[in-house]
Amino acid sequence: MTDVERTDLNRLRDIIRSAQQSGDQYPVDPKARVAVGSEGEIYTGDAPTGRPLSKVQHGTFAARVRGREVEDLQWAAQHMPRNTRFIDHRDARGWCYSFRSQMGRPYTMFAYFDGMSYQVKLVEPRLEGLLGVHSSHLFANGKLCLSQHGGSGQPSLEEAYSKSVLWATGMDVVLAGYPFPFSVNNEVEYDL
Structure with missing residues (x-):
């Protein structure tokens, strides 16, 4: 294409936006x-x-x-904390929620679908990097290790949410000075 044939991007934008505003997908x-x-x-x-x-x-x-997202939105509205918000931002798309663990510590988490599985990141309290990954099941980037497979996620929003709540109580035990109680990977630390 020569410079003479180059499209004026402003004109292109105006044509497309005008058609979108008028609802004319194929202008005559x-x-x-x-x-x-x-x-x-x-x-x-x-x-x-x-x-x-x-x-x-x-x-x-x-x-x-559609599909998975609609089901997830309906499920989240019925089963996740009342404060759960669906975040739809170019850098983040998922569910932000807060709860108190069984020991009363407040946690804020962010659950999202990464294209393969549902992941959860810890938002608050800021604990990443304070404890070893093996002992805390928390990666340095704040992502929870929720399974031993692949990307450490779960197959559904329900399972990611419920496992994150269980993880929070396990983390409370770790913060109290004991090994993580809900993983056979930590049994050696209990001398079992």
Whole structure:
């Protein structure tokens, strides 16, 4: 593509946004259309003839919440603490929740789906790096080690949430000076 053929990005933005605002996914007016060439060229308005072109659907780029997320949102509303908030941010997408452990210590956690499993990060109290990973089941980045498999996550939001609550009580025991009580990996520390 030569410099003369380069698309004016401001014009491209205006065409697409105008179509989205009017709900016109395939504009009839040739000046309001966008097409793409076989080598990734973008054309606005009248496109050159004699080249293979693909018409562009001008609708909004958007992801709809479906399937797993809908089920998770419904489950979280019924089963997680009342203070649970779904965070939908470009850097974080998941559930932030706070609770008191069985020993009364406040914890704030963030559960999220990483594409393979559900992970949980400890938000408060800040404990990462204070204890060894093996003895605390807490990685240096604040992620809880919730299983011995793969990415240390759980297969569902329910299991990640419930295991994080169990982990918090185990952490209370560790903070009191004893080995983590809920893992056979820590049995040696109990001299069993």
